[in-house]
Amino acid sequence: MREAIRFLTPYLMRHQRTLWLGFGALLCKDLLGALLPLVIRRGIDTLQAGQGWRAVGEFAGLMIGLSLTKGFFQYWMRRLLxxxxxxxxxxxxxxxxxxxxxxxxxxxxxxxxxxxxxxxxxxxxxxxxxxxxxxxxxxxxxxxxxxxxxxxxxxxxxxxxxxxxxxxxxxxxxxxxxxxxxxxxxxxxxxxxxxxxxxxxxxxxxxxxxxxxxxxxxxxxxxxxxxxxxxxxxxxxxxxxxxxxxxxxxxxxxxxxxxxxxxxxxxxxxxxxxxxxxxxxxxxxxxxxxxxxxxxxxxxxxxxxxxxxxxxxxNYPPAIAAPANSLRPEQLRGEIEFENVHGEYALAGVNLRISAGETVAIAGHTGCGKTTLAQMAPRLLDPASGAVRIDGADVRAYDPAWLRRSIAVVPQETFLFSMTLAENIALGVPDAPREEIERVAEIAGLGPDLAAMPQGLDTVIGERGITLSGGQRQRTAIARAILRAPSILILDDALSSVDTVTEERILRELTGVMRGRTTLLISHRVSTIRHADRIVVLREGKIAEEGTHAELVAAQGLYAALVRQQQLEEEIASI
Ligand SMILES: Nc1ncnc2c1ncn2[C@@H]1O[C@H](COP(=O)(O)OP(=O)(O)OP(=O)(O)O)[C@@H](O)[C@H]1O
Ligand SMILES: [Mg+2]
The missing domain is CATH 1.20.1560.10 (ABC transporter type 1, transmembrane domain)
Structure with missing residues (x-):
């Protein structure tokens, strides 16, 4: 009880004046209420003493007056409090x-x-x-x-x-x-x-x-x-x-x-x-x-x-508190460095340095920690030990809000809101010009889909984007990410629901947009990652292989096996 009072006091103090007035009305109401029986006593005693109708009338009038005034204060007491x-x-x-x-x-x-x-x-x-x-x-x-x-x-x-x-x-x-x-x-x-x-x-x-x-x-x-x-x-x-x-x-x-x-x-x-x-x-x-x-x-x-x-x-502590004098540089160059990174559930010492402007692909079996790694750059997750550095400074030194504005992540599971497509794309960029939204939608390959929708970009999509196909949802999320013109773009399996032809077109468009910016591509699909500057293969929480498509195929390792397997699948599918 005492704790409740201590907690609520600051909230109540903001309305101190109203509270005083309310309690004032309450006091008046109580005083008038307590006065009524006294008036009744006087009335009866005067009557007993043999006073006539005049006295009765006076007392009755007094009581009605008192009751009405009391009602007035009662109204204000309730209304204010x-x-x-x-x-x-x-x-x-x-x-x-x-x-x-x-x-x-x-x-x-x-x-x-x-x-x-x-x-x-x-x-x-x-x-x-x-x-x-x-x-x-x-x-x-x-x-x-x-x-x-x-x-x-x-x-x-x-x-x-x-x-x-x-x-x-x-x-x-x-x-x-x-x-x-x-x-x-x-x-x-x-x-x-x-x-x-x-x-x-x-x-x-x-x-x-x-x-x-x-x-x-x-x-x-x-x-x-x-x-x-x-x-x-x-x-x-x-x-x-x-x-x-x-x-x-x-x-x-x-x-x-x-x-x-x-x-x-x-x-x-x-x-x-x-x-x-x-x-x-x-x-x-x-x-x-x-x-x-x-x-x-x-x-x-x-x-x-x-x-x-x-x-x-x-009382639940906030996830990541902004440091007092956090870094907010004008522009990120886009260099990312993972140093001996361990995660709570995945990753067992990842060392990886990505230069500014590079396109790096991360491949590996399902559950090997690709998403975990990707989420550490914008601090959606912190490493259990080790360090993640961006442009040479620990990510923990940056203002988290600023960091997330500069790094765009297209998550594995997209989440769209029940707003229009344009509003979904412009999430977090409220003053985005219409032409910009149209341009990024085009880059993300949404053009033909928009033409088929009744209101184009102004079509309201159902809760969580239920009225869109999986691929349309993914492309909306990609458009959302590139609208912010991020210094670092991370696509976490973001093209998995798109056919390979569309995928190739989107990747080509993206290369233009991301020129001079850092891109991280996460995927199982060879078609998605083969053109990356460098491919990193994760296995059991560590980097197992690293190199270009050609180098890794020649090395005859995990990646080469993945390529062979997918070629086989394609051949079977085309029979
Ligand atoms: N909150 C959590 N609690 C328990 N385990 C977790 C949690 N988050 C992730 N993991 C585990 O960490 C491992 C790596 O997960 P992660 O999502 O990084 O894999 P991934 O490489 O992205 O897989 P996929 O290719 O299927 O997306 C998984 O084995 C997962 O079960
Ligand atoms: Mg994942």
Whole structure:
């Protein structure tokens, strides 16, 4: 709880003025509310003293006036304080998102998308409910309690003490149930995160699920999770279901005590009828705060549980923090050097030096670490040991954002967004002129495809580019990379879904674009890599062979075997 307050204070302080006004309205509302029973007492006592209709009218008018003013302040209290909680939700959500985009792959392996979604929606809402309505009703209730008891004490001490008798029992109830509600609610949020992740994943993978007839199995698995959610929620209902009736019963007892003790004191003539009615009115006024207290405890328990889950995200360290005085040179020459690079899962001491402007191909069996190596240049991944240098400086010395602007990677698995093709190509280059986008689309071999599309470059592609063919997606990703005119271009198996004729044309176009710039070509296909200045073959995490196409064929090693095998395949295919 204390931690929650410490965390939320800076967010609340941004709206200090509104908060003061809101709490001011709350105080006025509470004061006017506490005044009402006093007016009733005066009214009854004056009536008893034999005053006529005039007095009744005056008191009635006074009460209506008081109630209306109280309503006015109540409106502003709610509007301002609940408003602040919406602002807090807005700020906190922005901060969470800003943090999420800095996180590494590890984070997204550990926390599935659905779980993150649950934390940024459901949990965030619980925190807002705690910081807004929770905090407001807590203060309002406390104010009412304190004021009511202060007035009651000043009128009759013994009767007030009698009315307070059930208070310790109520406190115990609140503490006992509060802890249980907190624990149950934490479990519910966890199950809900699981459900979100499942739904998110199966909707993304719907095509595969259908193809493998996993519809029923998926339904059953989902049913089980849904069932767990239902059970957890029922447990929570059982807990709150026990809590509220008990609370009401204790309130009933308090009423009874006031009726009994107060009645006796009235008959003994120690208090006036007006005071007796006033006590009853205060007790009536206190029912709502006591119920609200139960509800507020619930909100606070949920809110703190949820805040814990949100802070877990926020405390996750960012993948790569920008060094304080990082390098951002005007232009990269494009020299890359890998020195004794080891990766966490692949690579066992790679030494490779690529000169500026060179085109180097990396070949090797699937899973030998080609993608791992390629991702180390723009620091999408850091080596476990060893060093990667660009233009002679360690990549860790550069500003990561700047580094990624200068090095374009076309990843093995392209990701397109549900925007237009032009927007997908211009990702990260918001002010790209239209002619430039058209030019790179042409270079990437998208020309004929665009002509066949209803709106050409302005065609909106479905989620993740579902309306495009595999080859069209790859070429869109290539266009995206060359639009940034990178100093270093890395194509990670980026032509695998394109036929060899188109591939050759794209490679020819690319040679023109990449003249004087460094290119890294990763592929299994001999047709892709044969024209590279140099070919490097990886095997078991190390460089096994290195040379031009002709040299490697002559060497009769791994690469030569690959060439022979693919020639054979082509011959068989052409029969
Ligand atoms: N996050 C990870 N956790 C565990 N293992 C990993 C992880 N990332 C990569 N690997 C392992 O590292 C090895 C190299 O992966 P990498 O993607 O670099 O291979 P690749 O040469 O690009 O293969 P392909 O030709 O199939 O694309 C693989 O054996 C892979 O299983
Ligand atoms: Mg790969």
């Amino acid at each position: 609940v408003g602040v909680s919406r602002d807090l939700e807005f700020d906190l959500r922005n901060d969470i998102y800003a943090h999420l985009v800095t996180l590494s792959r590890d984070f997204f392996l550990k926390y599935p998308a659905g779980d993150v979604m649950a934390r940024t929606t459901n949990d965030l809402n619980s925190v807002r409910m705690m910081a807004g309505p929770g905090m407001m009703y807590w203060t309002e209730t406390m104010g009412t309690l304190v004021l009511a008891f202060a007035v009651m004490l000043s009128v009759d001490v013994p009767l007030t003490l009698a009315a307070l008798a059930p208070a310790p029992v109520i406190s115990l109830l609140v503490i006992f149930y509060g802890q249980r509600i907190h624990a149950r609610f934490e479990q519910i949020q966890e199950v809900f995160s699981g459900i979100s992740s499942r739904v998110q994943e199966s909707i993304s993978g719907m095509r595969v699920l259908r193809a493998y007839n996993q519809g029923d199995a998926e339904l059953r698995a989902f049913g089980r999770m849904n069932d767990a959610d239902l059970r957890r929620n029922l447990e929570l209902v059982k807990t709150t279901g026990g809590f509220e009736p008990l609370l009401h019963a204790m309130i009933g007892v308090a009423f009874l005590i006031v009726l009994w003790v107060g009645g006796t004191r009235l008959l003994d003539g120690r208090i006036s009828l007006g005071s007796f009615v006033m006590f009853q009115t205060y007790m009536g006024m206190l029912i709502w705060p006591m119920i609200a207290m139960g509800w507020v405890i619930n909100l606070i328990q949920r809110g703190t549980a949820s805040l814990g889950r949100i802070r877990e995200l926020l």
